[in-house]
Amino acid sequence: MTGSADFCGLPIADGAVVTVGTFDGVHRGHQDVLRTLVRRADIRGLPSVVVTFDPHPLEIVNPLAAPPLLTLHDEKLEMLAQSGVSYVAVLPFTSMLAAYEAEHFVDEVLLRRFRMRELLLGHDHGFGRGLMVDTEVLRALGGDRGFDVTVLPPVHAADGHAISSTAIRRAIAGGDLARAAAGLGRPYSISGTVVHGDRRGRTIGYPTLNLATPPQRKLLPPDGVYAVRVQLPAGAFGGMLNIGPRPTVGDATRRIETHVFDASGDWYGTRVRLDFVARVRGTTGFPDLEALRAQLARDEVQARAVLAATS
Missing domain, CATH: 2.40.30.30 (Riboflavin kinase-like)
Structure with a gap:
């Protein structure tokens, strides 16, 4: 596993199954994405790659709205290392990267560097400039460039609500550690x-x-x-x-x-x-x-x- 933004040495000549996200907390919803990523990559006989960011994108895009973090950089990498994925690539999130259109990010990062064959995303993914690109646009890009797009449904908590980093942050800030642990799948x-x-x-x-x-x-x-x-x-x-x-x-x-x-x-x-x-x-x-x-x-x-x- 690597945490570097220099991907030239990754043995992915035949392609990879990729997921992209912030993954703050690596909660149960994220874990479902990671398990599916590993399974899909195994079926295809390809490596699995997690592409994530540091710092949190909102720290660059809208600092006043940037949330406190459930997992700092090293904590997040520790959780991702336990997921069984082949590689973790950490992209430095800059104002230049924030300005990438979805098409440019797919072409320059996911295809050119990783030779992506399938893109796997959580239900609440944000993609491209402004994080506003929807699934149908990504599927159209995939059809044009030769990769599949799979979007997974949410994982729900016992109260029926979708598990999210936002809900877990709210529980921790309120001292409700049991609710936070239920969403994280761990204390x-x-x-x-x-x-x-x-x-x-x-x-x-x-x-x-x-x-x-x-x-x-x-x-x-x-x-x-x-x-x-x-x-x-x-x-x-x-x-x-x-x-x-x-x-x-x-x-x-x-x-x-x-x-x-x-x-x-x-x-x-x-x-x-x-x-x-x-x-x-x-x-x-x-x-x-x-x-x-x-x-x-x-x-x-x-x-x-x-x-x-x-x-």
Whole structure:
């Protein structure tokens, strides 16, 4: 798999089955597209190629409307790598690329670079300048240039609504992690590098793993305490995570701190992933550290119970 925009070395002389999209979140709808992509490519005996973009197209086309991201660049590539596709090509999204007509994008990128034999798209695809080109225009292009176009129907949530990145963002912003996980097909997560904190947690019996603050584009749930699963090099461990300020000690900085259950070690500089399972409570100030310690003990009991029930 490659994440480069230099495609000359890809062994696709006989063509490829291609999908194009932003794929933010790589949610269940995206996963359906990817599974179908791999299956169609296998039937044809061709490689499968995902063409995606960085940054998010709206950051260039309409920055004020650009949504917070469910998956940052590396997180998205990690999810796509698990899908079984042959290649991922990341196009730098620029104002020049945004101005491409659909016909020009098909000719210069999908056909010339990938020798596309079939284009597979989700039901809510956007294509060409202004993302306004419809399926019939693409099928007409395919008929003229010799490639097939397949558009997949939506995948629906339990409430009957189509799964979308927009709906998942709304759930996370509102703290509804169960709804977000149902749409994603996995718990919502953040990844990052472990950095040094002020080591105050260990003085009250709750040492924490401190994550570097993610880029502002990354969507975070509301401030509070959460039951989480911590993906460490040694394996997966339960834990409880606090996002937000620490009013008890007068620290207004928004931090991401996790107390890992039943594990200890020096993880500084290690990249870890934190999977949100459930919200335990909101951010609260306490009169002193002893009162905070007592609350953390209660939080631990609740977090362990949630993790045990969802293992």
